[in-house]
Amino acid sequence: MKFAHDFLFGAATASYQIEGAWDQDGKGPTNWDEFTKIPGKTFEGTNGDVAIDHYNRYQEDIALMAEMGLESYRFSISWARILPTGTGEINQKGIDFYNNIINECLKYGIVPFVTLYHWDLPLPLERKGAWLNRETGEAYLNFAQICFEAFGDRVKNFITFNETFVFCNLGYLAGAHPPGIQNDPKKYFQAIHNVFYTHAQTVIAYKKLNQFGEIGLSHVFSPAFSVDDSEENHFATEHANQFNLNWFYDPILLGKYPEYVVKQLTTEGNVPDWTEAELAVIAEAAPLNDFMGLNYYQPMRVEKIQGYVKEHVITRENSTGSPGNPSYDGVYRTVKMADKKYTKWDWEISSQGFIDGLDNLKALYGDIKLYITENGLGDEDSIIEGEVCDIPRIRYIEEHLSAVKTAISRGIHIKGYYAWSAIDLLSWLNGYKKQYGFIYVDHKNNLKREKKASFHWYKSVITNRGEDL
Numbered sequence: 001m002k003f004a005h006d007f008l009f010g011a012a013t014a015s016y017q018i019e020g021a022w023d024q025d026g027k028g029p030t031n032w033d034e035f036t037k038i039p040g041k042t043f044e045g046t047n048g049d050v051a052i053d054h055y056n057r058y059q060e061d062i063a064l065m066a067e068m069g070l071e072s073y074r075f076s077i078s079w080a081r082i083l084p085t086g087t088g089e090i091n092q093k094g095i096d097f098y099n100n101i102i103n104e105c106l107k108y109g110i111v112p113f114v115t116l117y118h119w120d121l122p123l124p125l126e127r128k129g130a131w132l133n134r135e136t137g138e139a140y141l142n143f144a145q146i147c148f149e150a151f152g153d154r155v156k157n158f159i160t161f162n163e164t165f166v167f168c169n170l171g172y173l174a175g176a177h178p179p180g181i182q183n184d185p186k187k188y189f190q191a192i193h194n195v196f197y198t199h200a201q202t203v204i205a206y207k208k209l210n211q212f213g214e215i216g217l218s219h220v221f222s223p224a225f226s227v228d229d230s231e232e233n234h235f236a237t238e239h240a241n242q243f244n245l246n247w248f249y250d251p252i253l254l255g256k257y258p259e260y261v262v263k264q265l266t267t268e269g270n271v272p273d274w275t276e277a278e279l280a281v282i283a284e285a286a287p288l289n290d291f292m293g294l295n296y297y298q299p300m301r302v303e304k305i306q307g308y309v310k311e312h313v314i315t316r317e318n319s320t321g322s323p324g325n326p327s328y329d330g331v332y333r334t335v336k337m338a339d340k341k342y343t344k345w346d347w348e349i350s351s352q353g354f355i356d357g358l359d360n361l362k363a364l365y366g367d368i369k370l371y372i373t374e375n376g377l378g379d380e381d382s383i384i385e386g387e388v389c390d391i392p393r394i395r396y397i398e399e400h401l402s403a404v405k406t407a408i409s410r411g412i413h414i415k416g417y418y419a420w421s422a423i424d425l426l427s428w429l430n431g432y433k434k435q436y437g438f439i440y441v442d443h444k445n446n447l448k449r450e451k452k453a454s455f456h457w458y459k460s461v462i463t464n465r466g467e468d469l
């Protein structure tokens with residue numbers, strides 16, 4: 001069986017991780033421009049000042065994507081290129097750059113899929129409290145409106161926010177992302193609500209423009225499964241799914257926060273300072289979402305924490321996705337299991353977890369259109385006689401694309417797959433050693449682009465529309 005003719009084979013990137021040109025052509029500084037310069041925050045002090053210089057090489061990069069046969073390219077817009085201070089005067093060169101990206105995609109028949117916020121916030125807004133300050137939401141609405149008006153005639157797929165879980169969890173609980181605050185659940189839950197309220201307002205505003213495109217957002221999709229059949233670990237798993245799935249998906253798709261979580265937050269004193277009016281807007285926007293973007297890398301394996309939770313030292317290496325971390329409330333921890341497969345960064349490789357999680361998602365939220373907006377293997381690729389032989393990435397994507405095909409055959413409404421990432425890029429905290437791309441970037445040779453084995457493999461998959469998967 002082939003994937004349907006309207007299924008999109010894509011790949012994704014993010015502005016801070018590829019563009020570089022951090023202060024070129026009027027772009028203002030962002031929270032990540034500042035944060036990566038704080039000693040110890042990133043691997044070997046790597047940052048996005050140059051990244052892979054996509055700002056100046058986008059024509060070459062998009063030509064390579066076209067050669068690979070890519071049907072859609074998901075990229076994000078750096079807010080500070082459009083509005084250098086986050087508000088105020090528009091930087092026309094920023095508008096011009098993204099028009100050039102969009103037009104270059106359309107030149108090859110590649111569908112541009114635009115993420116409005118992929119974690120890089122204009123620095124003045126970060127300084128004023130970022131997503132804890134409702135003014136940031138108002139500024140975002142203005143920024144989104146500018147993007148809809150500038151690009152919406154050609155861009156018909158918009159993602160408002162990428163992975164609210166990550167930039168709020170790492171910003172206010174793990175402290176590994178800006179603003180670097182640790183163990184503050186009140187701020188964590190408040191920031192998430194402010195983002196979701198802003199998302200809802202943005203969806204409503206977009207629909208009023210009658211541009212007849214699609215709008216939604218991309219969430220982390222890491223379904224939790226119990227490590228065994230014990231009652232206590234099944235309780236811990238349900239608890240984990242309530243806080244990591246329902247808390248994020250219910251307000252977007254059902255228009256209300258899960259009572260199980262709100263009840264615990266009330267007990268703890270961590271309920272966000274929300275108003276009935278804000279909750280009504282979230283309810284109004286829910287049915288207007290056209291799709292849900294899922295960023296799937298791995299499931300979570302969960303066990304209940306027995307008794308006292310010893311102080312957990314959060315480090316850069318254990319703050320992004322590796323198992324072993326306790327939940328903020330000490331109820332459960334994630335576990336690395338002897339009978340599972342893992343990447344070099346200890347992320348589990350499980351297409352079965354993907355399928356089982358998708359079945360659960362459909363049971364919870366019905367037939368909402370889904371795009372897999374990220375899935376890929378972070379690896380240190382082997383180079384043999386000058387060729388990048390990223391066979392493990394081919395196997396990983398083959399396994400997960402096949403799982404997508406299985407899910408579709410079981411009636412799950414998936415309309416596209418975006419591999420993370422189109423091209424090797426800056427991994428937020430892991431520098432350039434953690435590679436994800438179909439295209440290699442040689443940092444020892446003027447950022448020269450090279451096609452990997454997976455480039456040729458993905459090209460054949462797209463040509464055959466996945467028939468052989």
Ligand SMILES: C[C@@]1(C(=O)O)OC[C@H]2O[C@@H](O)[C@H](O)[C@@H](O)[C@H]2O1
Binds near residue numbers: 295320378
């Ligand atoms: C932390 C990291 C990484 O760079 O390794 O994980 C892989 C991929 O995950 C996604 O959630 C982010 O949108 C993307 O920017 C990448 O970020």
